[in-house]
Amino acid sequence: MNNITHENISANTLRFLYSRYKDFIVPFFVILAVFMLFVKVVVPQIQDLFNEYKEQEETGQTLSNMQNNLNLLRSINDSTLDSQLAIVSAALPIDKDFSSVLHAISSASSLVGVSLGNFSFSVGSLSKIEDNSKFPSFSLNLTLNGSVYKVNDFIGKIKQTLPLSEVTKVSVQENSSTIAIDFYYKPLPRLKYDDSLLINPISAKGLSLINELSTFNIPEVPSSDLAPSATPSSNPFF
Numbered sequence: 001m002n003n004i005t006h007e008n009i010s011a012n013t014l015r016f017l018y019s020r021y022k023d024f025i026v027p028f029f030v031i032l033a034v035f036m037l038f039v040k041v042v043v044p045q046i047q048d049l050f051n052e053y054k055e056q057e058e059t060g061q062t063l064s065n066m067q068n069n070l071n072l073l074r075s076i077n078d079s080t081l082d083s084q085l086a087i088v089s090a091a092l093p094i095d096k097d098f099s100s101v102l103h104a105i106s107s108a109s110s111l112v113g114v115s116l117g118n119f120s121f122s123v124g125s126l127s128k129i130e131d132n133s134k135f136p137s138f139s140l141n142l143t144l145n146g147s148v149y150k151v152n153d154f155i156g157k158i159k160q161t162l163p164l165s166e167v168t169k170v171s172v173q174e175n176s177s178t179i180a181i182d183f184y185y186k187p188l189p190r191l192k193y194d195d196s197l198l199i200n201p202i203s204a205k206g207l208s209l210i211n212e213l214s215t216f217n218i219p220e221v222p223s224s225d226l227a228p229s230a231t232p233s234s235n236p237f238f
Contacts, residue, residue, distance in 0.1 A: 062196040069199045084202070084210050090162040091213050092186040096138050097163065100219070101183050104161045105142065107219040112153040117143030117176060137182040139168070144177050151177040161217040 093100060109116050144151050155167050158181065169180035202210070 065196055065198040069195070072199055072201055087162075087210055087213050087218070090218050091164050091216070092135070092184060093163055094186065094188050096185060100163055101140065101165075103219040104158065104163060104165070104217075105140075107217060108154055108157040108161050109144070111217075112150055112157050114144045114146035114150045114154050117145050135184045135186055137166075137184045140181050140183065142179055142181060144179065145175065146177075147175075148172055148177070151179070155179065157217070160215075161219065162213065 090100070105116065144154060146154075151170075151172070155170070158165055158167065163183055163185065165181050165183045167179055167181050171178040
């Protein structure tokens with residue numbers, strides 16, 4: 001009985017609400033339908049317009065970068081660029097260039113007039129790249145036969161000879177001295193070329209550094225040392 005009475009009350013309540021607010025029900029559902037249509041149709045189209053505008057901006061920036069890169073490449077003198085590359089490569093070889101190191105030592109010693117004694121490399125790994133060092137290096141322990149003054153001249157000369165190096169230890173004796181030298185190199189990073197990126201020209205600081213390096217002694221490595229030999233050598237450094 002109570003359930004029937006409750007249902008009658010609910011039905012009467014609904015009839016009363018409908019009769020009182022029926023003029024607002026249809027507009028309400030119309031507004032609701034318009035709102036749902038706006039959310040489902042118009043908003044995605046607006047988002048698509050923003051995405052297309054963003055893509056157009058990115059495409060325009062890419063074309064601008066490519067045009068600037070083309071203008072930069074056209075303005076570069078090939079011979080000047082090759083010369084700068086040769087200087088930088090001589091200063092910091094891309095790997096452990098033992099041939100260039102030996103020629104640098106030989107050149108420095110002949111210029112100051114000291115004779116070379118025993119030497120030994122501390123090469124480390126031949127294949128692993130030292131990721132924890134900005135400029136990795138390998139060490140060479142070298143015995144020089146000559147006076148202290150000649151050895152001092154050699155240290156000054158090797159600092160001005162490419163590849164770049166640093167004397168880390170000197171042990172002086174009466175007629176000979178032992179020094180430790182670190183020779184630096186710089187492996188090429190793994191880069192993925194993207195023609196949409198802007199190529200920056202060499203900065204003024206970079207050009208100044210290249211000009212300074214050009215004043216260093218750069219021993220010429222004979223072509224016979226660069227070509228592979230058909231007969232294996234017993235000395236791994238020649």
